[in-house]
Amino acid sequence: MSRNCKTLSFIVLSLGATVAACSDSGSGNTPSEAPPFVAITRVREVKKPGVSSSALSLRSVPGADSPTTFYLAISKKALHETWFLSAFLKQYFPGAAVNGAARSLGTRVVTFRERNGKVYVFDASNNYASSDAFDPALMIEAYPVVSADVASADGYVVVDPAAGLHRFGVTEAGNLVSNKQTTTPFKVDLAFSQHFRQLPDGATFEEIFTGSSSSPIPREDLRTDTGRTPNPLDAELERDALRASGTLGLSFRRYEESPSFAAMSPPDVPHYFTGDTHLERNTDTTQRRVARWAIHPGMRPIRWILSSDFTKVQQAYPEYDILGAVRRGITNWNEAFGFEALAAEVATEGDFLDDDDKNVIYFDADPRAGYAFANWRTNPNTGEIRGASVYFSAVFLAPAKASSAASSPQLTQWGAFEARGLCSMPVRAPANPSDKAAVEAEITHTILHEIGHTLGLRHNFKGSLVPPSSSVMDYLTAKDSVQRTVPGAYDRDALAYLYGLHPNARLPSQPFCTDEHVSADPECARFDATDDPLAKDAGPSYQAALVAYLKGGSFGDSETSTFLAVAKWLAGELPHDAAARTRRQDQKLQAWEYLLAPLRPGATSGATADRIDQMLLFTFKVLYDYEKSPPPPADDRLSPKIAQDASDVLIGAHDMALRRLAVIVLKKLQTEDADLKLIAARATIEGQRGVGPAAVAGNAKLDDLLARIDQATRPYYE
Structure with a gap:
């Protein structure tokens, strides 16, 4: 590839620099057109005898694979043009990809302004104008001019790209749709730029940084609330929870819209990702565009x-x-x-x-x-x-080596840029x-x-x-x-x-x-199977796990997951469509049977009373004993089934903690049937009181149960 060179006579009084900037043919710049961005190596040559310090020269443009740090010369013509500025977190320590590396932080449409010894970078998109009267100028970054005494005969301004605002922040990933979380401010202590390379329509370079936060930085590799063991490797290497380091890739590329592309509004059903939110000028609404190539x-x-x-x-x-x-x-x-x-x-x-x-x-x-x-x-x-x-x-080739389960990894912000997880x-x-x-x-x-x-x-x-x-x-x-x-x-x-x-x-x-x-529709599930996931997948899987436990097996995280896969069918409001409503009611009844059928008297041979009570306690507690969470919505077909099972437990020969929980279940149902069953149970329990000294302890527990029924029924309705 031939090279077209042009001498850029930057006279920097404090640095004394003459720089030769070369651009490859086919780079998007014609031989007579100087490139919009040029890197000037900051390393001084050895001073020669008899040469004053003001005449020291800087070496020419660094090679694309050179780690040499540099000043950035921006064409003054480019200052008046529109560019894409993209940020990509190439490296991050501690945690690498687990904590945020290899992620795009997004793209902004930008323009430049030279003011007060700095070159400011402003958002030039059409997203933020609320009206013709209010179209704010939003600052993204600011680079200090290397010297105020620059005579740039070739029309360039020289800045230090490593001395920007450094407005970093780290945040834990939120919902993939909203991504709303509190950001931890991050102060860059040291930074420099390297690996400048001209692109056909602009330039790209890296910013190496290290810094700290005023509060502990979220660390996905050390989280314990995901049910997995934290990975100790990075914690051993970086013990300071306030510190982090990384490499940020930045690219300035000329703004361009493909001639064949037409912006598209999203359909009512959210099949597609959308881009940035736009304020609709002179209205009180916003809009988004579908993202596509x-x-x-x-x-x-x-x-x-x-x-x-x-x-x-x-x-x-x-x-x-x-x-x-x-x-x-x-x-x-x-x-x-x-x-x-x-x-x-x-x-x-x-x-x-x-x-x-x-x-x-x-x-x-x-x-x-x-x-x-x-x-x-x-x-x-x-x-x-x-x-x-x-x-x-590599976990997809060697899953046994994985030390972390899937989760939403930490995302990193840079100024106005924030990664949006797909x-x-x-x-x-x-x-x-x-x-x-x-x-x-x-x-x-x-x-x-x-x-x-x-x-x-x-x-x-x-x-x-x-x-x-x-x-x-x-x-x-x-x-x-x-x-x-x-x-x-x-x-x-x-x-x-x-x-x-x-x-x-x-x-x-x-x-x-x-x-x-996912949270509202039980058929909207990850890793389910078949055209009837309740009857052909989740239900049979849980019943097999439950029966195995009742006969002496274990009940751990895997078995709990099968329980939750069935229990979710009890949650959620019923659809308004009549056919869908009937189908969902059938599924709720079916789910309840999967959970309770093996626990009813005589249903499972070889099951001990203690294990049956433990699973009944677990089932009722998960579904109905959350103080801050409402119980599954009642309906006219499922509620009688729940009330009957809870009533049988309340008056049966079960553990007293389970019987007390049955009172809570019947109270939370808030139906006339459940109320009447509590009243009837009270009479039955009165008849269970014994006589004589041997019955004193048992009667005390029964009296406590009766008092709970009285409290639940006087009044019953909330």
Whole structure:
């Protein structure tokens, strides 16, 4: 590649610099056009005898792979133009990807202003104007000018990019939709810039930083509320909970909108991710744009690069076609497009993978991050996706080595930038290592899922209702995931509508729900299976675990999970649609039977009374004894069943703690039937009182129970 050089005669009185700036042909700058950004190496040459300090020269532009720190020269013409500024957290310590590394912090549309010895960076998007009268100028960053005595004959201003505002913050991830959490302020103590490289439409560089917070920084690797053991490795290396270090990648690229792209408003059903929120000028409303690429027939395929670490892992696992499995996870989406929209290749020596103009699949040999995740970079004005990346952990090849379960990792902020999580897809139960096809299919499925997010698709946790799944965007069991290695019917329909692949494209008609629906809709579940997950999956799984416990087995975290998978069907309001309402009522009754049937008298042979009481106590306590949580809503079909079981416990030969809890259950039902059963139980319990000295202790407990019934029924209704 030829090089066109132009001498930039910067006369910096305090530094004495003449810099030769060279740009590659084909870089987007014509031979007669100076590049918008130039790096000036800050390292002074050795002083020669007889040469004054003011005449010391700086070396020329550093090489792209040089760690040399630099000053940044910005063309004064560029100051009046609009740019994309993207931030990407390349490195983070402690915790690496577990605590926030390998994540995009977003993109802003910016412009520059030179004022008061600084070059200020302002948000230039159209998001914040509430009216014609109020269109605020929002500052993102500010770089000090190196010297106030700069005579830049070539029209540049020289700044120190390592001396910006450093407005970092760290925050724990919130809900994937809202991402609302309190941010811990973070003060940068030391920073410098390195690895400047010109891009065809701008430049990119890194900022190395270290600093501390006034309060402990959230550490995903040390959390104990996720039910897993904290990883001690980074805690041993970084004992100070206030400190952190990292590498921030920054890119300035010329603002551009693809000619074929048209902004799209989101449909009523949330099938798709959306970009930044916009204030609707001169109204009291906001709007969001659907996030999508400018994909169309005849386009040059979007190039995805597999990091060179995939070559190493391929050599470590020669029994599997890992490279082929990852490639298929990318290119299998072309089946849904009907043309080659995506292409995949392995990184070469000259690829700078962390740059803003690359789409990269990263492989991490550290298995501590027990998930894969995706990032993207969008145009804040239009929602157009400009680039993306996917993180793939070694945990998918060696799940037994994982020290952390899937969770929402810590996210890091930089000024106005904040990462927005698309997905953290956890590893499933390990496939049979000897089953080559299953291992490769699991890899393909995982990459396919994450690439789907970078195309704009959200989760569809009802895909499994059309077995094995109508959507690769579901969280599937290991058995089902290896059968879904190409986009399903839902994915094809969702993509056709999003990208207008044919004139009659409509929103998908297949069952759909996403993250915000999980808590309210029992059929909206992660890692469920079959077209009837209660009757064919969750219910039988729990009853098998329950019967095994009643006959002497254990009941731990795994068994508790099966219980909760059934209990969730008791929660939530009934749908308004008559048919759906009847179906949900049937499912609630069915769920109650799965929970209680084995615990009724004589239902399970070999079960001891003590174990039956323990499980009844556990069941009622989980469902009805939360002081701060309301009980499952009653309805005219389920409530009588619950009341009858609670009444049988109350008057039966059970542990007294369980009988006391039965009073609470009947009280919380707030139905006439439950009230009458409490009154009837009182008469029965009166008849259970014994006579003689031997009955004193038992009578005291019964009297306490009677007093509780009196308290619950006088009055009964709340």
